[in-house]
Amino acid sequence: MYVHHPNIKLPDDPDTVVWKYLDLSKFLDLLLSQQLFMSRSDKFEDQYEGTFSEPTYEEIKKLSENNPEFLAHYKSQREKVVVSSWHSNEYESFAMWQIFTQNSEGLAIQSTIGRLQKALAVEQNFEQYIGEVNYIDYKKEYIPFNDMFFPFLFKRKSFQYEREVRIISDISSKNMKINDGLKIDVDINQLIEKIYIHPKSENWYKKLVIELVSKLGFGFEIEKSDLESDILI
Template sequence: MYKENPNSTLPENPNTIVWKYLDLSKFLDLLLSQKLFMSRSDKFEDQYEGTFSEPTFEEIKKLSENNPEFLDYYKSKREKVIISSWHINEYESFAMWQIFTQNSEGLAIQSTIKRLQNALIPEKNYDQFIGEVNYIDYKKEYIPFEDAFFPFLFKRKSFQYEREVRIISDVSSNTIAINDGLKINVDINQLIEKIYIHPKSENWYKKLVIELVDKLGFDFEIEKSDLESDILI
């Protein structure tokens, strides 16, 4: 289970469908280790990850005039916040396949908000939260910073297509070495409701995925991509 964060929001319906698109190697690592990889926030492609909007930065600069450590604290925090990103969508997304799988040998995990919550296994050294990302104009809009996670639950409007929900943890109170990220314990059977195989994959690959999942002792549903449907004329 995870800890509620009163300052983060989630879709009202706990059965809201979420997706993670990934390559076969990362999927197998998830099944074999039964651990979910959480990326270090400053390693994301978006260089603005965990930073401030301009109005927020101006306010924080004023607050840190006589206390430079205040700003330094937020700068260093990016190295100690870890994130697992999921995409809200009732259906598969062609764009997500294109962005997050490098070739035709990818998979998509289908889950729900409730399943994510139930899949998290409590960690002794840090809390885990789940929140929906807000997409704003970083030049004009203000990000409230009453909460330690505030910059990590906001992104620029250019990323609105991601419709992101995040599992997020702050490990700054620990001496854990996280390098590019950290693996956290999860209940795989709760985490994964279904697996969808890449729409451009070949039959041998589909059979391989089915065989690997079976040999590893899992029985979640494996679906052919809806984007692979036969053309009707």
């Protein structure tokens, strides 16, 4: 279930458009299970994920001198926080197609902040928060650590192009161990407003996606991305 968090910043407008770029197998898994996969935060490629900037780390080190458990707690927390990443943008992104899909195959889910919030209402076991990622200079800027979620809502400035919005959950109270991540129940019809198919995909691929979605009983709109539409001279 989605829970509002006073310290986590979100766009004011619930109609703010967000995207998730993924391959067909992950998309099918989402539809068949009606569950959204959330990755363990220390499994992302970015090794800084869930860590602190240098000024913050120095302060935590001082606090840990007489209390070594303090630092150990923050390190172990990365295994207990799970994240689903979305890209905030009014339009689809050429860069995101290149980064997150391969071989001219793949698709993009278009949704909104408000839809994400409603889609999470069916999950009863875990609480989810949604927040915008802040992009900072890890050598100079300070990440507050008075809230457990803050390390997971800051990234280095070089990732700014991601314009990331995160669904985030803390499972530390559940006394469970997870390997790569966790699946949470979602209302697929709320989660997905529209599907865009890879701009360089073949027609058979578009037909395949339309047929699969129809056979699984979903009725959302499916379009081919227009990033590769015919050039008019």
